[in-house]
Amino acid sequence: MVDLSLIEAPPIKTAEPGSGPIETDMVIIGAGPAGLFAAFEAGLLDIKCHFVDALDKPGGQCAELYPEKPLFDIAGIPACTGQELTNSLLKQCSPFEPVFHLNQQAEKLERHEDKWQLTTSENTVLQAPCIVIAAGGGSFVPKKLTLPNAQDFENTSLYYAVRKMATFEGKNLVIAGGGDSALDWTLNLQPLAKRLTLIHRRDQFRAAPDSVAKMHKLVEQGKIDFVTGQITGLNGKDQQLHSISVKTAETEQNIECDALLAFYGLTMKLGPIADWGLNLSQNHIDVSNETFETSTAGIFAIGDICQYPGKLKLILSGFHEAALMAHTAHHYVHPDKKLVFRYTTSSKDLHQKLGVT
Amino acid sequence: MGEIIVTDLKNEKHTVEATEGLSVMEIIYDANVPIKATCFGCCSCSTCHVYVDPEWINRIEPRSEEEEEILDMAVDFRDNSRLSCQILYNNDLNGLQVTLAEETKTD
Numbered sequence: 512m513v514d515l516s517l518i519e520a521p522p523i524k525t526a527e528p529g530s531g532p533i534e535t536d537m538v539i540i541g542a543g544p545a546g547l548f549a550a551f552e553a554g555l556l557d558i559k560c561h562f563v564d565a566l567d568k569p570g571g572q573c574a575e576l577y578p579e580k581p582l583f584d585i586a587g588i589p590a591c592t593g594q595e596l597t598n599s600l601l602k603q604c605s606p607f608e609p610v611f612h613l614n615q616q617a618e619k620l621e622r623h624e625d626k627w628q629l630t631t632s633e634n635t636v637l638q639a640p641c642i643v644i645a646a647g648g649g650s651f652v653p654k655k656l657t658l659p660n661a662q663d664f665e666n667t668s669l670y671y672a673v674r675k676m677a678t679f680e681g682k683n684l685v686i687a688g689g690g691d692s693a694l695d696w697t698l699n700l701q702p703l704a705k706r707l708t709l710i711h712r713r714d715q716f717r718a719a720p721d722s723v724a725k726m727h728k729l730v731e732q733g734k735i736d737f738v739t740g741q742i743t744g745l746n747g748k749d750q751q752l753h754s755i756s757v758k759t760a761e762t763e764q765n766i767e768c769d770a771l772l773a774f775y776g777l778t779m780k781l782g783p784i785a786d787w788g789l790n791l792s793q794n795h796i797d798v799s800n801e802t803f804e805t806s807t808a809g810i811f812a813i814g815d816i817c818q819y820p821g822k823l824k825l826i827l828s829g830f831h832e833a834a835l836m837a838h839t840a841h842h843y844v845h846p847d848k849k850l851v852f853r854y855t856t857s858s859k860d861l862h863q864k865l866g867v868t
Numbered sequence: 869m870g871e872i873i874v875t876d877l878k879n880e881k882h883t884v885e886a887t888e889g890l891s892v893m894e895i896i897y898d899a900n901v902p903i904k905a906t907c908f909g910c911c912s913c914s915t916c917h918v919y920v921d922p923e924w925i926n927r928i929e930p931r932s933e934e935e936e937e938i939l940d941m942a943v944d945f946r947d948n949s950r951l952s953c954q955i956l957y958n959n960d961l962n963g964l965q966v967t968l969a970e971e972t973k974t975d
């Protein structure tokens with residue numbers, strides 16, 4: 512009996528953002544459970560894989576939304592957490608050394624000679640005969656402020672991530688949120704900013720206790736301000752914020768602000784995949800439930816994103832879909848090779864690939 | 869059986885049938901009023917965020933600490949913010965009025 516909690520995530524192979532063009536056999540968009548198991552099934556059939564994911568880590572919803580919550584309906588595993596499942600899927604596909612292009616969104620898909628060419632938001636370029644869309648509920652992206660004029664300031668004085676710390680140098684910086692990102696950046700940017708104000712709806716944080724203690728210390732020392740309240744207005748012009756309106760329990764106040772960083776966690780959005788000319792209905796991609804190929808030859812879809820009669824959005828369905836997809840994809844990657852059906856228990860050839868001889 | 873009144877993002881009101889034992893999120897979802905509800909009731913996502921009519925706010929069970937933590941990530945939090953998946957419907961809530969928050973928007 513294997514205790515999944517003992518399985519550590521193996522180190523993963525990554526690449527410099529902006530690499531390429533890199534030629535491979537299969538590009539998998541989305542490193543959630545369906546994508547990770549696809550890399551294993553593909554590996555058994557000598558198909559090499561590269562992943563693209565918007566998250567900073569593999570695991571999809573399991574790693575981002577419920578790393579510590581247990582699930583009970585993975586066939587053969589009575590109980591494991593989202594992170595434990597991710598770690599064991601990573602371990603399982605590790606003999607095939609998939610490469611992960613993280614923190615980037617798959618943006619453009621086009622035909623390049625007899626292959627597909629995928630370009631990411633970081634300008635990484637990947638070329639392969641097969642593309643597998645394992646995009647789940649969409650790409651994880653930061654939640655944005657819903658105030659009517661928020662878009663006017665985006666990327667000029669309102670930000671949802673820190674790309675360059677220097678952007679905030681000498682600024683009246685306001686950070687909104689109560690999680691680890693808000694706390695970490697408060698601690699990191701405080702020395703650079705002219706004045707830093709942290710705003711959160713209550714005086715409790717869902718963050719590492721050590722960061723919370725350090726933040727409180729800075730408040731005590733008068734080095735930063737902490738305001739309990741909600742942002743209710745953005746004031747400025749020509750894409751430049753001057754102040755924000757904040758509602759606290761007692762009053763409504765204005766805080767001087769020329770840069771605002773908002774950290775309200777992530778949400779899933781389908782994004783550019785919607786524009787790739789695939790058959791979509793209600794944000795799901797139609798596939799054949801024999802091959803998991805989409806309406807376009809060489810492009811497959813598996814996991815939560817795919818749709819066919821009787822589809823269940825369960826992780827175990829994604830595993831089944833990954834296996835059938837890989838068997839069809841084999842024809843594109845190795846058109847000259849005959850595909851022989853084999854069991855992992857007994858095949859010497861598979862043992863060698865898995866490194867268990 | 870009873871009903872709840874849901875105001876959607878286009879400001880349209882829907883009166884929908886409510887069954888005891890279902891969460892308000894499930895009732896909204898079953899009535900085909902679009903609601904993202906990514907984690908479908910696991911209290912992990914805040915995409916089932918609603919504003920409860922002030923008249924009703926004190927008539928429903930208060931938030932648990934788990935719900936408070938997820939509401940920490942809610943955009944446009946207000947005093948009457950709730951996760952609809954954490955409000956269990958019973959017949960005392962017949963006539964409950966809620967308004968969907970922006971982050972319930974489906975793509």
Ligand SMILES: Cc1cc2nc3c(=O)[nH]c(=O)nc-3n(C[C@H](O)[C@H](O)[C@H](O)COP(=O)(O)OP(=O)(O)OC[C@H]3O[C@@H](n4cnc5c(N)ncnc54)[C@H](O)[C@@H]3O)c2cc1C
Nearest residue numbers: 541543544545565571572617646647649651814815826910
């Ligand atoms: C709280 C919670 C509890 C759950 N409990 C269970 C359970 O008990 N049992 C069960 O079977 N299922 C459960 N699920 C559902 C399960 O997690 C999903 O079915 C599963 O994660 C789907 O896997 P996937 O690989 O298809 O996609 P996902 O896990 O959604 O991963 C998709 C990945 O693709 C990435 N992506 C998408 N588009 C792009 C793009 N254009 N560029 C770059 N990256 C992109 C995303 O960032 C994401 O990381 C639960 C879900 C939640 C949220």
Ligand code: FES
Nearest residue numbers: 909913914916953
């Ligand atoms: S559906 Fe995710 S928190 Fe309610």
